[in-house]
Amino acid sequence: MTSYKELGLVNTREMFAKAVAGGYAIPAFNFNTLEQMQAIVQAAVETKSPVIMQVSKGARNYANGTILRYMAQGAVEYAKELGCENPQIVLHLDHGDSFELCKECIDNGFSSVMIDGSHLPYEENIALTKKVVEYAHQFDVTVEAELGVLAGVEDEVSSEVSHYTKPEEVVDFSTRSGCDSLAISIGTSHGAYKFTPEQCTRDPKTGKLVPPPLAFDILQDIESRLPGFPIVLHGSSSVPQDEVDTINANGGKLPDAVGIPEEQLREASKSAVCKINIDSDSRLAMTAAIRKHFNEKPGDFDPRQYLKPARENMKKMYIHKIVEVLGSNDKL
Ligand SMILES: [Zn+2]
Numbered sequence: 001m002t003s004y005k006e007l008g009l010v011n012t013r014e015m016f017a018k019a020v021a022g023g024y025a026i027p028a029f030n031f032n033t034l035e036q037m038q039a040i041v042q043a044a045v046e047t048k049s050p051v052i053m054q055v056s057k058g059a060r061n062y063a064n065g066t067i068l069r070y071m072a073q074g075a076v077e078y079a080k081e082l083g084c085e086n087p088q089i090v091l092h093l094d095h096g097d098s099f100e101l102c103k104e105c106i107d108n109g110f111s112s113v114m115i116d117g118s119h120l121p122y123e124e125n126i127a128l129t130k131k132v133v134e135y136a137h138q139f140d141v142t143v144e145a146e147l148g149v150l151a152g153v154e155d156e157v158s159s160e161v162s163h164y165t166k167p168e169e170v171v172d173f174s175t176r177s178g179c180d181s182l183a184i185s186i187g188t189s190h191g192a193y194k195f196t197p198e199q200c201t202r203d204p205k206t207g208k209l210v211p212p213p214l215a216f217d218i219l220q221d222i223e224s225r226l227p228g229f230p231i232v233l234h235g236s237s238s239v240p241q242d243e244v245d246t247i248n249a250n251g252g253k254l255p256d257a258v259g260i261p262e263e264q265l266r267e268a269s270k271s272a273v274c275k276i277n278i279d280s281d282s283r284l285a286m287t288a289a290i291r292k293h294f295n296e297k298p299g300d301f302d303p304r305q306y307l308k309p310a311r312e313n314m315k316k317m318y319i320h321k322i323v324e325v326l327g328s329n330d331k332l
Pocket residue numbers: 095154190234235277
């Protein structure tokens with residue numbers, strides 16, 4: 001058993017309470033490479049932001065769970081080396097799909113886990129979440145649950161259609177399951193293709209797709225029933241069009257990729273939404289920089305030559321999200 005406290009990590013409890021009270025949201029960035037980790041830590045330290053570094057099942061399969069845990073410990077030490085005296089870094093399991101997986105992560109230094117029972121019948125979702133909560137709370141690890149289903153594809157998680165969270169269920173669910181935060185479905189979606197062109201309208205000036213707006217009425221309803229309770233949004237990348245354009249201009253093929261407009265995420269951050277998950281935007285920033293680099297310098301073959309601009313581009317994106325969208329800067 002390795003406690004996250006030994007690694008210098010923190011759970012989400014105090015962080016979320018401050019974020020809800022302060023009207024901002026904590027960035028939850030997925031990572032599975034060294035360069036993503038470095039970029040996340042540099043961005044968080046430079047902006048004085050708390051940060052959640054999260055790992056999906058797919059990331060664990062790719063990078064190895066033990067390595068990722070040591071990378072999170074490395075992230076804490078790196079933040080201190082960069083001058084941050086008291087880094088607020090969470091290591092979070094994204095989309096845990098079983099009690100066993102959550103337990104394994106809790107036993108191995110994660111400070112927060114998500115148990116995603118959203119695909120299960122309501123009572124089974126409560127029972128599974130409660131089981132994870134009872135285990136996690138013994139070690140002061142916080143638990144995120146999910147109610148409602150997001151559309152889109154994320155590692156092993158995928159659904160063709162979304163089901164909005166039913167506000168009338170949230171009080172019963174959170175009370176009986178004991179979860180510390182709740183991921184809800186209000187129209188965000190996983191992946192870089194969040195909406196089909198048919199679901200969108202086209203901006204007549206730019207020809208770009210404009211996605212349907214998030215269901216803020218549902219969010220407000222949930223907030224009024226669960227005042228101050230931490231709400232989480234998954235699938236909240238914005239799919240920046242300049243990155244998509246760079247990818248497409250340098251040999252890529254991402255037609256009509258579309259995300260959640262940043263104005264809407266900015267608005268959500270001011271509400272009880274206190275954790276916003278961003279994964280695809282980091283993938284796009286990395287790929288755009290690498291494609292551009294190879295197009296301009298086809299003779300390069302040292303990975304450091306193209307991973308350095310990739311890391312810089314991700315860092316720029318993370319700082320932009322923290323300062324311009326979520327408002328979590330200057331909170332340490
Ligand atoms: Zn998700």
